[in-house]
Amino acid sequence: MRRAFLLAWRLQRWEIVAVAIAAGALSLLALQLAFRFDELVAGCRAAAEVVAPCGGLRESGTIYDTGNQGKLALVRQGLAVFPFAAGVILGVPLLAREIEHGTARLAWPLARSRARWLALRLLPVALIGVVLVTAAAIAGQVLARSEWPVISPDANFEGYGERGIPPVVRFGLVFVASALIGGWIGRQLPALLVAGILAGGIGTGLSIAHGSWVEPGEGNPEVLQPIDSLGDMYVGVRYRLHGNWIGEEEAWERLNAYDPEGDNPNAAELPEEVVYVLHGERYPEVVARESAAVAAGGLGLSILLLLMVHRRRPG
């Protein structure tokens, strides 16, 4: 196994270093922000939570630190994109480079079996990638805990996909998909383009599916402050009239027709707007379901990858 790691390092040194630098920079920036927020929160609590940014802490559960908002947004976007970028950068050259350089013609017949060759090439790089993505995901989790100090990160949908288990599982899926595309196209740059587009598609698909992993529930209609619904994820609104659901179009027609100044104010015919949310406590359930689905997808793609390596011509 040590030889396999050495080979992976020798063949993909540049990509591993690039991903490691990105992981290190993101983790450091996230931890630096988290420590800054911890200091602010400690100061706020000592000051009885009455002055800014403590007002924000009291009302919405987060802190308004204007000096760090731009940096925070950048780091969080970086954490969200990192697993996809790492998967593409590490996954594409695995097969594409061997095929493009013609070294697969030598390496595949020399190996005991192509499956064994694939395992020895794929696993070390995958493991290195998992370690690097996990480091960034842990830093993301620390950042979420510090940014939302009055709530557990495991009951909070803020920063979903930037921390904890989801980035690691997403990396695995994109990594296998990128290796598959690399093997299918057999040239690095075209494969990188296609894998980049696919990774974007996977990211978009996961964010669309985000609210569908579990059945959402009705939000609390008595919400007075953002802190009352802290950690919940907004899914959408539905409209109800006299206890029956009505369509959005009909609801808007009724709302537009409402004339409080008219002769006959028709307030009784106004629909009730019902907010649907995923309650924060369901965060672990959503993570488990998404991770299971993504892991199943990754497993399916791994089988396809194995079949492709078995059947593909090496040049």
Added chain:
Amino acid sequence: MLRAIRLAFAMQRFELRLLLGAALLVAVAALAIAWQIRLLREEQLACYRAAPAAIEGSFDSPCSAQDSSLNTLDQAAGFTKAGVIGTSILLGLFLGVPLVAREVESRTSPLAWSLSRSRRQWLVRRASPVFGVVVLACLACGAAGDLLVHAAPWVEGTDPGFSDWWARGPQVAVRGVAVGAIALLMGALIGRQLPALLLAGLATLALFVAATLIVEGWMEAAAEPVVVGPDQVVSGKIYGSAFRDDATGELVDYEQLYQEFGDEVDMYGGPPGFSQVYFMVPSSRYGEFVLYESAIFGLVAIVAIGASSRIIANRRP
């Protein structure tokens, strides 16, 4: 030259097809969205003209169908403008890197270079068709982006000023060439495609940040005080505001004036005898700053191409 173009297409067929397809998609989308915005805006204006007078306090819009469609188109326009920026960068990176790096990595460079009269001539013949494609595709995207910005409902035939500076005009092509030149240099320097692409991406990011900071600095230094009437609409890049004492011509800032006149001063107008002044770069200077920015990117392109040529001339194949 035709042979050089054929060779470029044969060697980079996949990237060319994909990226030119993307550029075409962005350009066509920009044109279609601009056309739809103009049609809908006319419809919306006609609808508002025919609508009864609004009831005070009512949020109901008489033309909600057109309003929401225009909002959707505005969002689509935002994505398309991002597409113009992204396409120019991707064209430069993915077409520039493999020009030398693929030859070195696949070990075809010893043959290719020895068959050419000189390595510099080889580079010119290999790179010029590719850079030609980058320029044409970026010009098309930039022109479509320009049309899209001018079609925005808030522009209505006026000067859009500096808005969406990055996503329109011929400067998109200059940026594309600069990115391509950086990618070519990294490819020649490292001789491996993926590492060169990663480094070229990083260098491109650094170049864009540096160019933005430099041009912003120049613009801020060039900002001049412009007196603005209470209902006057101004177009340009605004960096700050103050008030002018009409009697003496002296400029006074908001804080000073507020201490003297209290609530008579608000953000939109001063007390009698004072005029609002904006420190701004007027839209009329847009072309001048486009030239400055293009000069930065052009210079980087020239230096990078020169360095690539030198590296290739001295490099072991």
